[in-house]
Amino acid sequence: MLWLDQTVPLGVQHLLGLFTWGLLLWLAMRETPVVRAQIAIVVAFATVIEYTFSPLLEVYVYRFENVPAYVPPGHGLVYLAALAISRSTWLQRNARVAVTATVVLGGAFAVWGLSPLAPRPDALGAFWFACLLGFLIWGRSRLLYVGAFLVVTALEILGTHWGIWTWQANDPTGLVTIGNPPSGAAGGYGWFDLAAVLGAATLLRWVRRLRQAAVSRPARTAKVDSWSRPLVLTAEAPPSGLEPVTDVTVPPASATIGRNAAMSHGLSSGSAAMSTAPSATST
Numbered sequence: 001m002l003w004l005d006q007t008v009p010l011g012v013q014h015l016l017g018l019f020t021w022g023l024l025l026w027l028a029m030r031e032t033p034v035v036r037a038q039i040a041i042v043v044a045f046a047t048v049i050e051y052t053f054s055p056l057l058e059v060y061v062y063r064f065e066n067v068p069a070y071v072p073p074g075h076g077l078v079y080l081a082a083l084a085i086s087r088s089t090w091l092q093r094n095a096r097v098a099v100t101a102t103v104v105l106g107g108a109f110a111v112w113g114l115s116p117l118a119p120r121p122d123a124l125g126a127f128w129f130a131c132l133l134g135f136l137i138w139g140r141s142r143l144l145y146v147g148a149f150l151v152v153t154a155l156e157i158l159g160t161h162w163g164i165w166t167w168q169a170n171d172p173t174g175l176v177t178i179g180n181p182p183s184g185a186a187g188g189y190g191w192f193d194l195a196a197v198l199g200a201a202t203l204l205r206w207v208r209r210l211r212q213a214a215v216s217r218p219a220r221t222a223k224v225d226s227w228s229r230p231l232v233l234t235a236e237a238p239p240s241g242l243e244p245v246t247d248v249t250v251p252p253a254s255a256t257i258g259r260n261a262a263m264s265h266g267l268s269s270g271s272a273a274m275s276t277a278p279s280a281t282s283t
Contacts, residue, residue: 017069122179129184
């Protein structure tokens with residue numbers, strides 16, 4: 001992306017961004033949920049930092065004075081690259097050597113940035129190298145920071161050499177000198193890695209709770225709706241425009257089966273007195 005972005009117009013830069021997003025999503029699908037959460041944190045954190053320190057504060061400025069579309073997903077790829085390096089068999093077997101080499105090379109770069117040999121003084125690079133030392137000493141994923149040191153240092157050297165971005169000589173206060181690139185840039189990037197390692201579990205818990213709430217919400221709504229209105233019994237209106245069925249005209253059975261069956265009728269001669277009304281009817 002950096003090599004292509006040397007000469008392409010802004011529209012092509014947007015296309016590079018789409019390709020980078022696609023590549024990041026494809027690689028993320030091959031990882032575990034924890035790693036995907038870490039990638040999401042890195043991209044979100046780095047995007048906020050990019051827009052704050054580049055267009056707003058102009059600590060460093062890109063070629064089009066914007067944040068290229070491939071940069072936010074590019075931070076996710078940088079994290080995956082550092083993670084892949086930390087997983088390598090050689091690095092796992094030689095962790096002590098790798099950490100020692102990172103300290104020596106990073107320290108030499110930081111000292112050179114403060115020396116008269118550097119094109120301009122680099123106090124920010126020395127501070128970020130001190131951050132990198134802290135991550136290597138107290139961090140839970142030391143090899144991840146080793147991988148970040150290799151990837152970020154290479155990208156910073158290439159990006160500034162090709163003119164994709166340029167660091168200002170001083171910070172906005174004018175007190176802190178900055179190299180182009182800062183010697184300890186990997187230490188600044190290490191804060192992204194730290195946020196990813198510490199925040200992934202919390203992010204996964206939030207996502208799990210949101211999913212559970214989304215699944216249980218329809219059942220709760222149905223239960224509440226079933227009691228939200230009183231149960232009212234209403235009579236159904238008779239159908240209109242229909243002819244009565246022929247059975248309606250048939251006399252009652254008591255009038256057709258004979259005299260004995262109609263003894264309760266008062267008009268029949270010889271019949272008994274009519275039955276008294278039931279007490280329930282009187283009540």
